[in-house]
Amino acid sequence: MLPHLDSAYGLARWMLRHPHEAEDAVQDAYVRALEHFDTYQGRGEKAWLLTIVRNVCLMRLRRSRQSANVVMIEDVLGQVEQAVAESSSAKAAADPETASIARAERNEVHRALGRLPTSFREVLVLREFEELTYKEIADVVGVPIGTVMSRLARARSLMRSLLIEADRGEHKNEV
Amino acid sequence: MKCEEVRELLEALHDNELVPETRAAVVEHVQGCSGCARALRDLEVLRPVIAKAGRFVTPAELRARIIRTLRHRDAGFARGWRWRTLSALVASHAAMIIGGGLIVYVATSDYLRHGSATREVVAAHVRSLLDERRLALTSGDQHTVRPWFAGKLDFSPEVVNLEQDGFPLLGARVDYVDGRYQAALEYTRRNHKITVFEAPADETWVNATRRSVHNGYNVIQWVSGGLSYQAISDLNGSELGHFAALLRRKSKE
Numbered sequence: 001m002l003p004h005l006d007s008a009y010g011l012a013r014w015m016l017r018h019p020h021e022a023e024d025a026v027q028d029a030y031v032r033a034l035e036h037f038d039t040y041q042g043r044g045e046k047a048w049l050l051t052i053v054r055n056v057c058l059m060r061l062r063r064s065r066q067s068a069n070v071v072m073i074e075d076v077l078g079q080v081e082q083a084v085a086e087s088s089s090a091k092a093a094a095d096p097e098t099a100s101i102a103r104a105e106r107n108e109v110h111r112a113l114g115r116l117p118t119s120f121r122e123v124l125v126l127r128e129f130e131e132l133t134y135k136e137i138a139d140v141v142g143v144p145i146g147t148v149m150s151r152l153a154r155a156r157s158l159m160r161s162l163l164i165e166a167d168r169g170e171h172k173n174e175v
Numbered sequence: 176m177k178c179e180e181v182r183e184l185l186e187a188l189h190d191n192e193l194v195p196e197t198r199a200a201v202v203e204h205v206q207g208c209s210g211c212a213r214a215l216r217d218l219e220v221l222r223p224v225i226a227k228a229g230r231f232v233t234p235a236e237l238r239a240r241i242i243r244t245l246r247h248r249d250a251g252f253a254r255g256w257r258w259r260t261l262s263a264l265v266a267s268h269a270a271m272i273i274g275g276g277l278i279v280y281v282a283t284s285d286y287l288r289h290g291s292a293t294r295e296v297v298a299a300h301v302r303s304l305l306d307e308r309r310l311a312l313t314s315g316d317q318h319t320v321r322p323w324f325a326g327k328l329d330f331s332p333e334v335v336n337l338e339q340d341g342f343p344l345l346g347a348r349v350d351y352v353d354g355r356y357q358a359a360l361e362y363t364r365r366n367h368k369i370t371v372f373e374a375p376a377d378e379t380w381v382n383a384t385r386r387s388v389h390n391g392y393n394v395i396q397w398v399s400g401g402l403s404y405q406a407i408s409d410l411n412g413s414e415l416g417h418f419a420a421l422l423r424r425k426s427k428e
């Protein structure tokens with residue numbers, strides 16, 4: 001019996017965005033969990049395990065960033081900021097925006113989440129898919145609760161912008 | 176409250192992270208302010224959209240691979256992990272009870288009563304996850320499970336078949352939780368186990384559905400037909416809510 005395996009795998013998939021990488025990371029994480037059992041304080045085992053999964057993923061991300069053809073986080077951040085600038089230029093009508101967000105389909109949501117910088121994506125995944133509390137997210141990510149709140153707010157506003165942008169792109173294609 | 180302050184707290188309201196007083200103040204403002212109400216709606220529209228992404232399905236092969244690796248790494252893994260987790264959990268619960276002892280003895284409100292009951296069912300559920308042999312009867316048929324409890328308990332628990340609703344029954348056991356013997360029924364959803372504890376409801380149970388999260392486990396508690404029900408799982412809150420609603424409806428039939 002492996003506790004919280006689905007949560008561990010989900011977080012690794014969202015952080016590494018590659019099935020095999022995620023599988024290896026989760027396997028590493030469970031081995032580490034066993035080795036570092038003394039750091040487990042007898043409560044919040046899900047957050048404890050996800051902390052290990054996250055650390056393993058970050059190490060893998062750092063390692064792969066050193067190899068050549070990997071998009072730098074900063075580049076992705078640049079793209080996202082640009083998307084935000086574009087979408088906020090058309091902020092006037094609010095209701096069509098809500099409608100275009102609600103229209104988003106599964107693969108559009110995946111793509112938008114994938115475009116978020118890792119530090120925003122991880123808090124959103126921990127909140128929306130793992131339903132962790134702010135305190136638990138703060139423990140996993142190792143930042144104060146205030147930072148969790150501001151990252152969540154930022155992650156959500158980026159998601160809105162990216163989904164609106166995706167929807168607009170789709171309509172362009174239809175016309 | 177001013178709009179500015181409210182806007183700062185909308186996210187926390189949406190995530191159910193506000194203490195009751197603040198929550199009440201923010202809700203009151205939102206009800207009377209169309210601007211803040213619209214900002215909250217903007218937030219709320221996003222959650223079901225993000226949920227469309229769904230959860231990744233863990234490959235069965237990965238589970239097997241990890242177990243193989245851990246066994247290889249640590250020959251005593253099977254017992255080691257289980258017992259170390261178990262003893263760590265037991266120790267933490269003991270510490271909580273000793274630490275909180277004063278409060279528990281002084282106040283006996285529903286909240287605290289539910290709080291300690293919840294901790295106990297969580298611990299019982301975790302124990303069952305750690306030791307699969309604890310399932311005394313493995314049967315998914317309510318006509319086998321129901322009579323099995325006769326003579327083992329001083330009440331007759333409700334056993335509902337939810338196979339068609341995607342929650343097959345794995346089996347049953349009797350567990351000593353919260354100071355009395357309770358019926359424990361195990362259901363499953365994908366790879367998630369759900370334990371339902373049933374016992375006669377005493378006067379400390381209030382007639383309302385309570386949801387909470389303990390150590391990453393979702394817990395839903397309610398009273399129906401004189402029995403207290405406590406459903407617990409690491410399944411996400413909305414699916415467990417669906418499960419509890421089904422169980423509640425079908426046990427009345």
Ligand SMILES: [Zn+2]
Pocket residue numbers: 177178179181204208209210211212
């Ligand atoms: Zn306002």
